[in-house]
Amino acid sequence: MNKKTLTALMALTTATAFGTASAQGRISAQSIIVNPTQPDLSVSVRVDRDASGNQNPAYRVGDKITVSATVNRDAYIYLFNVDPSGEVDQVLPNRLGGDNFVKAGATRSFPAPGDNFTFDVGGPVGQNKVLALASLTPLNLDQISSFRTSQDQFATVNARGQAGLAQALSIVVNPLPQNSWVSDTAFYQVAAQNPVTTGSLFVGTNVNASVILNGQRLGGSNVTYSNLRAGTYPVRVQAPGYSDFATTVTIRQGTITNLNVDLAPAAQAVVQAPVTTGNTFLDLIGGLLGAITGTQLQDPARSALDQKVTDLRNQGYTVQGTRTTTTGYVSTLSKGGSTVTVTVTRGANRTLSVQVTETTNYRY
Structure with a gap:
């Protein structure tokens, strides 16, 4: 469910009188409507990021939120939301989350645990306010809200703005005994959703390896690394006894870049038998000259690869x-x-196979 966010109202600077009954409500700077008496019935409303009810927590558009209300006596709870444009939403009662009767000392949450829907914060942004009204008897809200069709899950509230809702509720509670109803208000901020500027990288390998991104060691392989700034970076994958793998990866915001590497065992050094001439003296001189010059024969397969790559x-x-x-x-x-792939393969009888394959992507 994606319902409009609960949004704040500016406190009214003047009080408005509603009727003459002793239970009539009045407007407060901290609430939409309050009982001018001090009933022994109490209700407290909270949002899930403020267990105390005294804070003003922040949510971003798209965050999930839970609104909870607790009473000290058996009562019926009514929840209303008002946004800065003056639109009022009736959260409870509704056709999704069951009835709004709450036992003494119990808490009614929306959504309740086990509900198969969520309450997502929407716009507009700014200071938000949600009103909980508790009554010892059910209230007739026909003058305030109604379900326009049988498919509607939430009632449409006719009142507009804090003053309109306060006036409508005052009429509803007017006939009630002074000690039979009470209200409470919760606050929270809604901020715009910041654009996503980071992405994630997953590096999969056939052996346990280390991952180095842009010169910084991330950690082990077969792990997804998050909150990486979007961009293109060099990456190196290393494992003891295996040849390093180096390439570049592009990390895109809001997505996971996958890099799968099949590390190959490091090539073993090839010890060549010395070439002999059959003359002991000449072989000795040749061995000494080779030791002095440090001459080493390069792997023919690597030489072929280097030549083609060059x-x-x-x-x-x-x-x-x-x-x-x-x-x-x-x-x-x-x-x-x-993309070109050069493959050099050692064959039988000291032969080499050099294969070059090319793949070209075209946009159409």
């Missing part, structure tokens, strides 16, 4: 990430709407 970078492509597989390497590059 060619693509010269064509304007940007490397998004490189990972090691059990049979070689895979690099991903992008340019505009095109």
